[in-house]
Amino acid sequence: MNLVTVIVPAYNSSRTIERCIRSLLKQTYSHKEIIIVDDGSTDNTPFICHKYMESFDIKYYSAPHGGVSAIRNLGLEKANGEYVMFVDADDYVKKNFIEKMVSALETAKCDMCICSYLRVVYNDCYPIKEFQKGGIVSRNKYLIDTLKDPGHHYFGVIWNKIFKTDIIRNNNIRFSKDITLGEDFVFSLEYLRYAKKVNVIEDKLIYYCYQDVNTLSRIKEKKISDCEKEMDNRNLIYKTYVDVMKNTGLFSKYQKQINRYWIFFYLRQKYDLIFKYKWSKEEKTLWLKEISDNKNVIEALKKYKKSEITTQYACYIVTQTTKNIIKEVIKIIKN
Template sequence: MTTDKNPLVSIIVPVYNTQVYLERCIKSLLNQEYPNIEIILIDDGSSDNSLFICEKYQTDDRVVIIHQENSGVSMARNNGLDRARGDYISFVDSDDFVSPYFISHAVGEIEKHDADIVLFDFYQIKSGKSVLPVPDFHKKYKNELRKGNINIKKLLIADFVPNYMWNKLFKRSLWETVRFPVQYKYEDLFILIHVLDRANVIVYLPERLYYYNRDNVNSITSFLSIMQPFTRYCHFKALYERYDILSSVSWGET
């Protein structure tokens, strides 16, 4: 759906017990420079005030609210994908927030190259006030990232570059028959390989557009969560399946 030559971008936001951070997240999305967005907030059966916070913004016609029984982030994202109407898809975690140029600069880059995916940089937030740069993968793999396409695919599949959903903008067509697995954690690792396999053009935008919150102890990427046996098992299984797929993929020219 396009308005005044601005393609519609669907921003999918799973919400679960993030009342401390949620308002900051929503406000950063509503403050986007880019005009044509829909913000899909999926409340995953929160037991705190998260749903109430979401409903405060339902009078804004850019905001869509979905409520589901507690089923996990994968089901929430899948419900968001089923509802999304955009030409492009982005994902945001409800304890994070974004730059005002999060969508406008990503759309500009993806359309400039007629790409399927644009990958961009991000900050990490620690102790509430400190803004820390991520590990310098953008410097370590600078040449590969600039070349794009197959080079970026290899870095993502090998997990040398983070496989987060939220530091990327996707063409909607990549998700037509692809959905997140609901039985595992590390769902990003499980699903991204299938999305990458459909992408012909992948580009890298060396700009920090996303603020990744490392203070939320309930996040899957927190130390306490990572050390859980099932989480560690899912991480291993996702990587094992990924390298199995990698061995059967024809990469073509670099």
Template sequence: MNDPLVSIIVPVYNAAPDLARCIESVRKQSYENWELLLVNDGSSDTSGPICRMYERVDRRIRVLEKENEGVSAARNDALDRAKGAFIQFLDSDDYLPENATRDLVDRALADDCDLVVAHYYRVKGDAITKHGFLRDTGVMDQLAFARQLMEEPASFYYGVLWNKLYRAELLQENHVRCHEEINWSEDFLFNLEYIRYARRFAALETPVYYYVKNRGSITNSQIDLISVVKTKATLFPYYKHLYEQLGLYEKYKTQIYKYLIATASRG
């Protein structure tokens, strides 16, 4: 079986110190049929020249230049231009293990999955720890995955984009995109919308990502309790709608409402 093309999307904004490590982790993937979309979101440092240098030396790399509009708009621009059969997300200050894309694609193909979610490594200084929830190696349908999500709705594991592989056809046919008006937990909303269209889900215990704990990130510098409460109130109708659509809302109403008070767990 030929390896399908994977579009790896990286928003870039003033990321010069970590950018080469991020890009090199993609270039070193054991899986070779990928395109890397580097979206330079109006950077004022040397991120732009670094991206363009890599575009010159590796034909699989494409640089998209745009005015600064934020990470969601950057990802959406890349989704509009992605050519891959699968979509993978990566943040510019993080990096991938060598077999990350191979492990995700192999699982998606083996079980005809629409979403593969995997464990990841958290990097804080010299400490690297493994995180994740699902240990069931079987394929889950939409109902089974939604029940699992209900247990840890505020977790990084379910909420973020970067430890998952998405089927591009579902994203494009249903125009699933990041909500540009939200600057926190927008990944979770993206996932909630995607789950409505996905039918087969699988999990990997093998970590596929190095998440670097960064004091300057938006989750550490711009989010306060009031913002969290407001954002959760905005997101909850989408969360509730998913379970209404699946016919699970009345049975699990109490558990579903726990999302409003759940704290973010990294798994």
């Protein structure tokens, strides 16, 4: 039985981290080490972690506040397992999470495994859209699948995946400190450079919890500076995306589809400017111009017909409207 290291990054997670820790302690897979890396929390997170350290074999490290990439890298430095997994302190997992993922990796002799998850909104669970059918796929087929919705949580996050420590260390794969949003996707892409096969399992093993508060990855009331930071991050992510696609020989054939990464961003921003951002007219005009002047957005729009973009925008509006209605209904019911 191979040792599995589970890294839990935490920052002011006192409301949720105990639930996360308990779900990891209940795992059916016993040969594991749990490493909590605290990003300089100022609430009760350290107290809760130390409480569990006294009774269970949990390792806890704290570092000055420097962002999730820095503390995940610290977790990788401390990891002793043959395999590495990540779980966010906001979320929790089913008791067979590690066992299922390890089995899928080893039985199929793959380099990475990915599972599905349940989205938790106000304590009710909802399945996500299915992006892949279960089964073993080549690294290139997996990358082609990401084109269905580049950067979607399913592909973009690391907490629904298991990695081999040797591949990470032998190729010096780390989380980029220059990227503060979407760093998970870059890590996965860099890892896939060196992977050969991926096992896709349809089991929903994780509870991804919607938080109606500001977290490491969600800002409730965005300012223009937040949006500018996101676009800067996307420029860096896209550079890696293109580089990996070129490195694997997929770029030429799938160049148009790769640009959906920017089409989705462009349409989401148009939607948010109308329905979400509480800005002045001048601020909205300024941000729309910044988006339109982005070279990657310009190139992406050239590759799609207006009718294609209009259809995609209509689909996005329907999807977002439905999501918002469901959230509000659930919120009313819960209150």
